[in-house]
Amino acid sequence: MSNPLKLGLAGLGTVGVSVVKRLALLENELAMSAGRSMRVTAVTARSRDKDRGVDLSNCTWFDDPVSLATNDDIDVYVELMGGDSGAAEDSVRAALKAGKHVVTANKALLAKHGNELAKLAEENGVQLNYEAAVAGGIPIIKTMREGMASNAISRVYGIMNGTCNYILTRMELEGLSFEECLQDAQRLGYAEADPTFDVEGNDTAHKLALLTSLAFGTQIEADSIFLEGITSLTTDDIKAADELGFRIKLLGVAQKTDTGIEQRVHPTMVPKSSAIAQISGVTNAVAVDGDAVGSITMSGPGAGGDATASAVVADLVDVARDFKIYPLGRPAAELQPYVRAKMRAHEGGYYIRLSVNDRPGAFASIAQRMAEHDISLESIVQRRSNGYFTNAQSEASEVVKPQAVVLITYETTEEAVRKALQQIEEDGHISAPPQMIRIERL
Template sequence: MTNPLRIGLAGLGTVGGGVVALLDANAELIARRAGRGIVVSAVSARDRNRGRGVDLSRFAWVDDATELAGRDDVDVVVELIGGSDGPALTLARATLGRAKALVTANKAMLAHHGLELGDLAEANGAALKYEAAVAGGIPVIKGLREGAAANGITRVYGILNGTCNYILTRMEAEGLSFGAVLADAQAQGYAEADPSFDIDGIDAAHKLSILSGLAFASRIDFAGVAAEGVRAVDSADIDHAATLGYRIKLVGLASAADGKLFQRVHPCLVPLAHPLAHVEGALNAVVVEGDFAGRLFFSGPGAGAGPTASAVVADLIDIARGPAQPAFGMPVAALTQFETADQASHAGRFYLRLTVADRPGVLAALTAHLRDSGVSIESLIQRGHGGSGGVFVVMVTHHVVERQVRAALDRMTASDDLLAPPMMMHILDF
């Protein structure tokens, strides 16, 4: 009988406990699909005494997670510690350096150190797997690396952060302010006590850099991702978007052309006819556009014990089945080094929300600023009060280069016509 694949599990939080529970519950099915059993040999976490809902007494316990890499009874290390550096990175280096396979859900570590770890894995003939690092239980990494491997990818984009999607969904459904929904999300455990990583777009930017690396066979470039979160989205923006036939979503978007890689995370107005507009709550979704496959749409739970554990164990099954493949679809040395695209050169239509002084002539002055910057207006709404004694003016531009819109907003801001900083959002037109 083939020997089982033996696992060293580092990190026993929600996902780590889910991995143990899944391996127990589906042991026979997993063994048939993998061609051999998959068993946990040893575990490591900061607190031995914390209740986790699974029996850990049958496993060897080590206090220093790095020791898992050197154990004779461990074939694969599963890293669920988190963090771009520190113990997680030390463990990853030690594991791959000993020619042992590594499975990780750590998008931050991959965004910052993925190329180094990929090189190390190749040099030692070890597998590096990370399906759980992006979009939880959605098999988008495998879909890009294998299912769409024959395609030239033109764009990859989607909703990559469940916390932000949950907040925006509730703001729309219940008419609540951003602050009120965030506070409630924290109380229910949907958002961290310090939610900056999520609501400022950093978490989504980590994931986008990994997706774009796979999509365009490029070197991961997290530093080249422009990230803007959802703090500035007002309930009035939600209402205005609905009036115009859109929903607001935090979208990560990447495209490559002419040797340049464009990567951005930002709130967008998504047309109601687009499938992303109907991804609600804490769900994630990724759209991949291939030159032969067309539009591929992946959607499902982006986090949680069950979905993320499912992705981790799927990677373990792949490792049990056979030899290692390049982590990023091809050897690291073969990946393209793109230049970072100029964000201001991006062209499209834009939503502008302006809080203006309620006096004659203001609208004419604002449109003059747009005209002088070469920006034409497709539609305009003036509605209600914008606070501070002003009113909201909402505009949608025709197709234009972003640099021109920003120049117009700079002119407006320098005048005394605006009573608050303007809000600009892209409109998803594809």
């Protein structure tokens, strides 16, 4: 059997420790599968004294990740620190230039610098593997880079953030508000103290950018993704979706159109009968539409120490086997420039919720604005609430609440919907910003 593959590990958080444990637990099995053993021989972390529950006594400690990444005594640099710049970027670049293979779980780094890093890996004849960067334990990178190489892919989409899916699941099942579900997610460790990166869709966008490149052979372009989070969703939206036969999921969607590549992250109404609608809690799922295989969907844990470590170790096995593949599925120099698609029609139309001031002519004006932009309405549902009294006025004076009106459109364009809603706001017929959710007939 060949000499051991020597690993330099940067980052000893939940995932890093899980990688060390998994390598030890399956040492013999992995050696047989890979054709050589794999050993962590050097590490770097913020603290040397912290008890992590793993034996690191035989490892050389480094205070500087770059020094570890370029050390002559390692073959592979495993970057698990996170961040799109600073130590993570500097050390990964240094490792590639020094002829070290790199395995990383860092989607933010790849979304921002992936084009350059892929080229750097190719120039230095080393591997850049990142299965753990997208959807945790789901082997979606390997599936798209290898298993679907003979397919022309038309669309890739999925639930790629467990925090958001957990919140939406709880809102539906228990009728809780977004704020209540977020607090529970933070208490259980599913959401960070500052959850903005997750709930505003940024985490999903980084993952989607990588899948888009693999699917369509384009350069990574995370800055061109249309982005909308879940913070504006209410229990009214969840209930309306349920009554209409849908569930709301935060989806990342990339698809090829006549005008370019469309990338978007936003809340989406999906039919309850669809595979993606069945994904609940912190589970992730990714679906790929190919011309040969049709649509395939993979689901599983999208985060967590063991699930992410599983993907990291799988990448290490590929390195140990000397399995070579272009990081982005094809030579970096042959990736096509990203061309952003124009706003297009979405099959199934849109769900629109308006808080309409209850006064003569309001509904007629709203319908007229929709007609002016060639938007046909499939249904209109008005939820009338009872009036209520306020102490600020005479007890005999009734204050009428704005009425919740739900519109379902036929297939139309996003541009048309947004223009119509802007004019409806300017007309003064609604008391709050409108809610718009795309409907996908998956």
